[in-house]
Amino acid sequence: MTDRTALIICDMLEDFTAPGAPLEVPDARAIVPAIRERLEQARQDGTPVIYINDAHAPDDSEFSIWPPHAVADSPGAQVIEELAPGPGEHVISKTRYSGFYDTKLDATLQDLGVNHIVLTGVVSNICIMYTAVDAHQRGYRVSVPEDCVAGLDPDDHAFALRQITDVLKFAQT
Ligand code: ZN
Numbered sequence: 001m002t003d004r005t006a007l008i009i010c011d012m013l014e015d016f017t018a019p020g021a022p023l024e025v026p027d028a029r030a031i032v033p034a035i036r037e038r039l040e041q042a043r044q045d046g047t048p049v050i051y052i053n054d055a056h057a058p059d060d061s062e063f064s065i066w067p068p069h070a071v072a073d074s075p076g077a078q079v080i081e082e083l084a085p086g087p088g089e090h091v092i093s094k095t096r097y098s099g100f101y102d103t104k105l106d107a108t109l110q111d112l113g114v115n116h117i118v119l120t121g122v123v124s125n126i127c128i129m130y131t132a133v134d135a136h137q138r139g140y141r142v143s144v145p146e147d148c149v150a151g152l153d154p155d156d157h158a159f160a161l162r163q164i165t166d167v168l169k170f171a172q173t
Contacts, residue, residue, distance in 0.1 A: 003116040003141070006048040006109060007038055010099060010121030010128060012083050013053060015069040015076035017122075022069040022076070025122045027150035027157075032082050034147040035120045039083060048112050051085050052105060052121075052131065053077065055093035062095070097130035106138060116141040120148035125160035132164050142170040 012035065015021045017028040042049050054070035055077055056062060070077040072093065085091050092103050099105050109117070117140055119128055128149050135142045144164050151157025164170050 004113045005116045005118060006050050006112060006114040007042040007118050008050050008052060008099070008120065008131075009035060009039070009079075009083060010052045010119065010131065011054055011070070011123070012051075012080055012121045013070050013076065014078050014080060015054075017080050018076075022067040023123075023152075025150050025152055028122050031120070031122075031148050031150050032080070034145070036082055038118065038120065038145070038148065043086065048090065048114065049085070050090040050092060050105070050108060051079060052092050052094050052099035052103070052127075053079065054095070054127075056095055060095060094127075097127050098134045099127065099131040100134040100138065109140070114140075116143070118143045118145065118148075120145065122150050124149040124151040125153075125156040129160045129163060132168055132170060136168045136170070142168070143173055144170055146172045 016023050016025050039049060055072035056070055058071050079085060090108055092105050094103050117135060119132055119142055132142050132144060146161060151160060165172055
């Protein structure tokens with residue numbers, strides 16, 4: 001089967017990337033150029049681009065685990081300017097780690113005829129990994145380019161990439 005690819009950009013939001021932000025991922029700024037390059041390539045090639053963004057209620061139960069972040073419609077929930085969605089690009093809100101949980105991601109991918117996703121953004125051992133697991137369970141092929149994902153902690157980041165390659169058998173390209 002020929003690949004029909006979509007580029008997914010996960011949680012590249014102010015609250016994960018700005019210095020001093022509630023859930024600042026230390027390496028998030030460093031991966032912006034590599035994601036930007038893929039974004040520009042996708043736009044040139046007509047590859048669908050899908051954003052999966054945290055958009056929490058102010059009293060979301062996730063805030064018992066993490067400091068409050070990415071409250072829907074707040075400035076912190078905005079995609080950073082360098083990677084801002086363009087016209088016709090899909091923006092899907094999520095409230096849990098997996099981009100598939102209680103969202104229209106699966107239906108959107110099916111509508112687009114996508115069977116391969118390139119997963120980029122943060123956090124590698126949280127939303128990236130749980131989204132990769134759910135993609136695996138739904139039969140998608142996934143690529144997780146190492147230079148396009150970042151974690152909160154180097155050990156957790158390395159663990160996530162190992163699970164993604166060794167257990168899910170997804171490529172790091
Ligand atoms: Zn969250």
